[in-house]
Amino acid sequence: MLRALVVDDDRVLADVVAFTLRREGFEVIQAFDGETALQRWAEEQPDLIVLDINLPRLDGFAVCREIRRQSDTPILLLTVRDDEDDIVHGLELGADDYITKPFSPRQLVARAQTVLRRAGKKPARAVRQVGQLTLDPGRREIRLGQGEPISLTPLERRLLDYLMLNAGYVLTAEAIIEHVWGQEGGDRDMLRQLVRRLRGKMARVEDQGDSSAGDLDSAVSPRIETVPGLGYGLVVDSGS
Amino acid sequence: MLRALVVDDDRVLADVVAFTLRREGFEVIQAFDGETALQRWAEEQPDLIVLDINLPRLDGFAVCREIRRQSDTPILLLTVRDDEDDIVHGLELGADDYITKPFSPRQLVARAQTVLRRAGKKPARAVRQVGQLTLDPGRREIRLGQGEPISLTPLERRLLDYLMLNAGYVLTAEAIIEHVWGQEGGDRDMLRQLVRRLRGKMARVEDQGDSSAGDLDSAVSPRIETVPGLGYGLVVDSGS
DNA sequence: CAAACCTGTGACAGAATTGTGACGAAAATC
DNA sequence: GATTTTCGTCACAATTCTGTCACAGGTTTG
Structure with missing residues (x-):
């Protein structure tokens, strides 16, 4: 089973994301700030990371950079619409794709699968x-x-x-x-x-x-x- | 080791591309304008060229045409989405494939490998x-x-x-x-x-x-x- | 033993999804 | 500026999917 780490300080949104991914068969781990995210990432080694930019203690960019420094776990950024800078910056730091809030569960799932497929995990073909x-x-x-x-x-x-x-x-x-x-x-x-x-x-x-x-x-x-x-x-x- | 020439006047983006390719094992050469690109291409004879369209001194099309006139080194175009004309024009000039900005590092790598693989077999472009x-x-x-x-x-x-x-x-x-x-x-x-x-x-x-x-x-x-x-x-x- | 319950089966109709055709606004082309 | 092309929207037909019902057999319960 594929495991996803969801990082967002907005607990409601994090829960929505988690619920959506669980329904798709993911095992979901959560973190609500940047430092915890890194810690849990190191512990759990998830297959996918859904990462908000605005985080307490350590922002999404820093988390992204640090994770990218050590591995190429697929990272899906959560950004606000109209913030091109965030998107570009995030992708430059090595994020694999982004999705703008607000998004539909379907979009999220589609993105997650696309990113994973590109990464070679191929959940779509996970027979x-x-x-x-x-x-x-x-x-x-x-x-x-x-x-x-x-x-x-x-x-x-x-x-x-x-x-x-x-x-x-x-x-x-x-x-x-x-x-x-x-x-x-x-x-x-x-x-x-x-x-x-x-x-x-x-x-x-x-x-x-x-x-x-x-x-x-x-x-x-x-x-x-x-x-x-x-x-x-x-x-x-x-x-x- | 395969060598790639990255041509883009946006240095940040160029660095991202370079970084990504280096992580994949490429030796990367850079150029920030069209004329330098041609010069470095002649000097270095890279195995792959990643080419932005908008360039100072000599635009991507001209560079593409000139390179194609002399060799069939694989060329991967960087374009903005929604600009069909750029894509069509570029491919007509002999580019091998294209990738639209913003793109994820993985996409870039995948395209680069595809283009190289194709180049090894046949001279065909992106058909x-x-x-x-x-x-x-x-x-x-x-x-x-x-x-x-x-x-x-x-x-x-x-x-x-x-x-x-x-x-x-x-x-x-x-x-x-x-x-x-x-x-x-x-x-x-x-x-x-x-x-x-x-x-x-x-x-x-x-x-x-x-x-x-x-x-x-x-x-x-x-x-x-x-x-x-x-x-x-x-x-x-x-x-x- | 009979009644109540659970499960399998078949038929059917409403709901949801997809295919098709037509129309017109917007964009491209000349 | 006129014509053509492209593409989104709508209405409707065809298909597929899914919920409802009625009933048959089997099992448990009183």
């Missing part, structure tokens, strides 16, 4: 794999082994992503619902439908990918298991 | 090719195989350029919008229209280029695929 099942989030499709890929809808992708992330564990319906639909809007009926549809596609993927290699791995196809009264989990039953 | 589809940014037109070229508008060119650069990958609508329109001003409606228009021209190009050579490559024509809920991608489906 998840469980058994022979592969999920390509950047393309939103699954495939089994070398079989034909089958595309997923946004909700299906989120569900499978979450299940694959916790493969082998059973997740409660509530947890899944909140992860897929967000704070509100979730419903057990909806989850049942979603599981149903995803199962259908996984079965189809299985048919297509299974033909070749009847040797050892062919049977390793994960499936969504129901645990009555609790929720669902992704299991890989090897043969039997 | 992008996917399947049988060719985009010549210098002329702002596309063609399929040997068919009649069809010209693109600036926005269409940017979109196709971006898609071809990431051929085979699906790009999110946000990422595309940001790349085509910049930080603000993008809109899903606008993107839909742009895709539509580009698709139209690609279809036209297909009609024209398809007539000859019905052998093997005739069917290899990329098309813009839409992934609902995500975005678009350029795919080359080889027959079937």
Whole structure:
């Protein structure tokens, strides 16, 4: 899992950023001033840094410079609109990109992914794999082994992503619902439908990918298991 | 060790570029005006030239033309976004690729490496090719195989350029919008229209280029695929 | 055993997304 | 200054996605 360090003295904004990134699968670490930021950066070695310019104790530029001196961790600057100087200065110091406040969560995510992709981390291509099942989030499709890929809808992708992330564990319906639909809007009926549809596609993927290699791995196809009264989990039953 | 000549009258920016390239292992030579640039180029015979357009004493175009007259050293142009003319003109004069300011250090490195890699193989400039589809940014037109070229508008060119650069990958609508329109001003409606228009021209190009050579490559024509809920991608489906 | 509950299934319709065509303002071109 | 090109906006059609409902089978509970 990719980890991000969010540095902003405005706690509300920092929380928004953190929430947005977490929803995208990041593990988020926070810092509210420059010195702490450097410290946490050294401790945690995150994959991405979202950095505000105006910071107490040590401003964003200094933080940026110091980090750049030691590593090339991708840095995404938070700046106010219309401050060309800040942007240019920041980029000169080695920041990878910037985003102007106010920004939408979508913009933030897009920037983060762009920066990471350029850095070679390729989160967009960070395929998840469980058994022979592969999920390509950047393309939103699954495939089994070398079989034909089958595309997923946004909700299906989120569900499978979450299940694959916790493969082998059973997740409660509530947890899944909140992860897929967000704070509100979730419903057990909806989850049942979603599981149903995803199962259908996984079965189809299985048919297509299974033909070749009847040797050892062919049977390793994960499936969504129901645990009555609790929720669902992704299991890989090897043969039997 | 590869040597690069960085030409920019903005010393701060020149230093940033130099610093970035040095970190990548280049030996960097600098020049701050056009005449000095030509002189140092003649003396040093660098492997790569990073060239700003606005220069005192002799502008970037003149420098580019002069260098091209004598050699095919890779030239990477520094331009401001939104100045299509500069880009087109520069590429027509023989520059290999361009990068728009402000750019991140990583972008610069990526472009530099691409240009160098290309230079090692063929003398071609910044033509992008996917399947049988060719985009010549210098002329702002596309063609399929040997068919009649069809010209693109600036926005269409940017979109196709971006898609071809990431051929085979699906790009999110946000990422595309940001790349085509910049930080603000993008809109899903606008993107839909742009895709539509580009698709139209690609279809036209297909009609024209398809007539000859019905052998093997005739069917290899990329098309813009839409992934609902995500975005678009350029795919080359080889027959079937 | 029956009732209550949970889960899987299928059909369906509303919502959301995307494709298409037309129009007109703004910009480029002549 | 007139004409053409470019591009954003709107309205609407087609497609895809997703929530709702009803019902069937199975399990637990009283």
